[in-house]
Amino acid sequence: MLRNKNLIPLSRQHQHALALCVRLDRAIRAGEVDLEAWQAEVQEQFESEIVVHFAAEEEVLFPTATQFPDLQTLVQELLAEHAVLRTYFARAAARDLDAQNLADLGEKLAQHIRKEERQLFEGMQRVMGSEQLDAIGATLDEALKDISRTCALPSELTKLRPRTTTHS
Helix, strand or coil, rough: CCCCCCCHHHHHHHHHHHHHHHHHHHCCCCCCCCCCHHHHHHHHHHHHHHHHHHHHHHHHHHHHCCCCHHHHHHHHHHHHHHHHHHHHHHHHHHHHHCHHHHHHHHHHHHHHHHHHHHHHHHHHHHCHHHHHHHHHHHHHHHCCCCCCCCCCCCCCCCCCCCCCCCCC
């Protein structure tokens, strides 16, 4: 199902967070994890975009979605996941994550985003009329206005570099 235009701003932010998850996973698999740099980047992404994104979902999207019985349990699951993810983000800010914790954060964040995209957004588009989605879109525009419209770039320390191979 095509994404309704009123949910696209949240989907774009999901893409930013998923890009972070993919880069983090690749770095962990490559054994190139600078814990300080990755935790700083996770903290920066949270503070610059995710905190406002979560608030918009919790104050705009979720209350509307819970008006539909088919979406109530899903919204409760998503709220619980927000709480778990906030704990990881707070630990990153405190520089209290190890490589396994970073991997867990990336996995949990990616799963959460996919659940919102595939279950919540699809469900909302199925049960809500265009007027209701338009009203959500207008409210989301206001709630998200303080988020930068550009994608955060990786820091120099968290970019994966090609491995140099030596031939004997």
